[in-house]
Amino acid sequence: MNNYECRIFKYEDDWVCEYPDLQGCTGIGTTPEEAVLDGEEAKALWLEDYYEENKSYPEASGTYGREYSGRFNLRMQPSLHRELVICAKNEGVSLNALCCQFLAWGLGRKQESKTFSINIQTTACRDIDKKYSPNSSWKISPSHSKRESFSLVNAS
Numbered sequence: 001m002n003n004y005e006c007r008i009f010k011y012e013d014d015w016v017c018e019y020p021d022l023q024g025c026t027g028i029g030t031t032p033e034e035a036v037l038d039g040e041e042a043k044a045l046w047l048e049d050y051y052e053e054n055k056s057y058p059e060a061s062g063t064y065g066r067e068y069s070g071r072f073n074l075r076m077q078p079s080l081h082r083e084l085v086i087c088a089k090n091e092g093v094s095l096n097a098l099c100c101q102f103l104a105w106g107l108g109r110k111q112e113s114k115t116f117s118i119n120i121q122t123t124a125c126r127d128i129d130k131k132y133s134p135n136s137s138w139k140i141s142p143s144h145s146k147r148e149s150f151s152l153v154n155a156s
Helices: 032-054 080-091 097-114
Strands: 006-010 014-018 026-029 145-151
Touching: 006 032, 014 032, 026 032, 080 097
Parallel strands: none
Antiparallel strands: 006 014, 006 145, 014 026
């Protein structure tokens, strides 16, 4: 059977063990350890049902344990490319550094509020301060989720 990765995170007052490759398969506990134990039981039942229906097991994606190069190509509209270059120049940083900052800031906000949207004004980013605060040209959409943190474990 495949080695399915799980994510452990706090949700409100509970801990959740989630198997992203096994849609809907989760365990809950008052501690991370309890959540993992409950998750292991849920995984066994989930896989049993899946096997009965499909006569095989789903492939593990390996998304969380995989090594990443830190590089990817991003395609965008030429006008957005231009505005980002101008913004980076105005901030005195490289385009790569500016985009990394935007992505890191957006991901951090997503983990706090679960959903977000980014709107970059076409004023060469003059309204964005050095900290890229939400009071500048960013628009954050709050979520009903109360996730506090997450971490990754490899459940074997």
